[in-house]
Amino acid sequence: MLLEVKNLFKRYGKKEVLKDISFSVDKGKIIGLIGENGSGKTTLLKVIAGFSRPTSGKVFINGKEVNVETRKYIALLPDTIIFPRWMKVKDALCFYSEFFDDFILEKANSILDSLNISKNMKIHDLSRGTIEKFSLALLLSRDANLYLLDEPLAYVDPLSRETLVDLILKNMSNDRTFIISTNIISEVEHLFDEIIILKEGKIVYMDLAENLREKSGLSVNQFFKGVDQK
């Protein structure tokens, strides 16, 4: 088992943001983590990544309780821009090469070429959609086990979404797992092996995407809209 989340609670002050979350994920799966704004998706991904501590409950990656060490198994794509203003694309490549032992520079170069992203550009001068593509390119150039993608498609135009979905698929393998949080479901749902729906910090639905479609006769997107209105 690659990831096990057991009875996880997260509180900010009096506000309970995650409520008794339990699930496990095998290697080689793509999980769709869906839920309306504020349902707790980002918080859950941050706790799994070890960047935020649970109030109670436990998270295990490759059988080890999450700590600084388990971060080496994880590649997190945050939902915010993390690069400083002065940084050029080529500087970020150097930084990633030095900081992450599992970063493969040749792979990053080849993905950036395929996306037509110039290495001499300042990252903040790129469009928001291009920054998303660039961030994903860096992330996929790491050889991690668990890839956590927080809203990877939010700022990307529909044509580029297809490119990014293809990129994710190309980089999928039997020993990698992706958890992708998204509100843009229809364009990515064909990627998902399993679906987790969060509502107000609780898991309200969890199943294989195939089962969801068979049992409900709906697409994941249609099903989510139904759950969300209840």
Ligand SMILES: Nc1ncnc2c1ncn2[C@@H]1O[C@H](COP(=O)(O)OP(=O)(O)OP(=O)(O)O)[C@@H](O)[C@H]1O
């Ligand atoms: N550091 C924090 N302090 C206090 N409350 C927080 C903090 N981080 C998140 N929250 C609250 O926790 C709840 C869940 O937020 P979270 O960002 O995890 O949701 P989300 O599902 O990712 O939303 P979105 O789709 O808008 O990104 C929200 O009500 C948010 O205001």
